Amino acid sequence: MPEDLKKIRPGTAILQPQVKLDRRTFADPKLERRQLRKLTNTSVEGWEKVVAGLSREFAHRALKSKFWEKDEEIVLSARTPVHEKRGWLEGNQIQSYFPVQPVMWFKWQSGKLYIWLENLDTAGTYMMEIRCSAYNGELRVGASDAPHAMMPAQGQDHRIWVVIDEPDYDLSLVTLDGDKVDNWCFYDARVWRIE
Numbered sequence: 001m002p003e004d005l006k007k008i009r010p011g012t013a014i015l016q017p018q019v020k021l022d023r024r025t026f027a028d029p030k031l032e033r034r035q036l037r038k039l040t041n042t043s044v045e046g047w048e049k050v051v052a053g054l055s056r057e058f059a060h061r062a063l064k065s066k067f068w069e070k071d072e073e074i075v076l077s078a079r080t081p082v083h084e085k086r087g088w089l090e091g092n093q094i095q096s097y098f099p100v101q102p103v104m105w106f107k108w109q110s111g112k113l114y115i116w117l118e119n120l121d122t123a124g125t126y127m128m129e130i131r132c133s134a135y136n137g138e139l140r141v142g143a144s145d146a147p148h149a150m151m152p153a154q155g156q157d158h159r160i161w162v163v164i165d166e167p168d169y170d171l172s173l174v175t176l177d178g179d180k181v182d183n184w185c186f187y188d189a190r191v192w193r194i195e
Contacts, residue, residue: 067121067170068193076115077188078104087191090114103133105185106178113176115189120167125194128174130160130186137181144173153181 066085074083079099081089091097093111097104104113120126132139134153141160142148145167151160162174178184 066119070193070195073192075188075190078102085119087117103185103187109179109182111178113186115174117172120170120172122167126164127192127194128162129190131188132158132184132186134158134181134184139181140177142175
């Protein structure tokens, strides 16, 4: 510590000399290339140029790889709540959930389960079989691309079938609402493409 600073009383303001910095603007050629530019959508001609360089078989597979193949099947459950690029589960009012167990229990007279499906072909037909358990009352089944229904509780082996025919978008939602049943749980949802 310099000797001059030892003589300064507490509470004394110390002024530092002002340092002038070179100011650069975004017009500076070095910074101009780092600026964000508005991107435009790739034109059809641009995509045709990209795909034209690929073999016909590979280009066709790359185009279709996003969508479900015919007879492709997935199972969404407590053990497998997510299938990448195919679907996932969400829920609220869950009483118990353990990924090592095959069941998801919901709170008494409440709970909702959301079954999301993605990358659906809008010209395709999909079948969903939901296995759950429901006691006393009705389980409300809702769907973004199928009719809604109230399903009377059928005990331990309660099965629900939902047909999704030519969905409006490549994303679809099926919901189970347990506010009108005494007790319910979810085992799994098996989904496959019919055509």
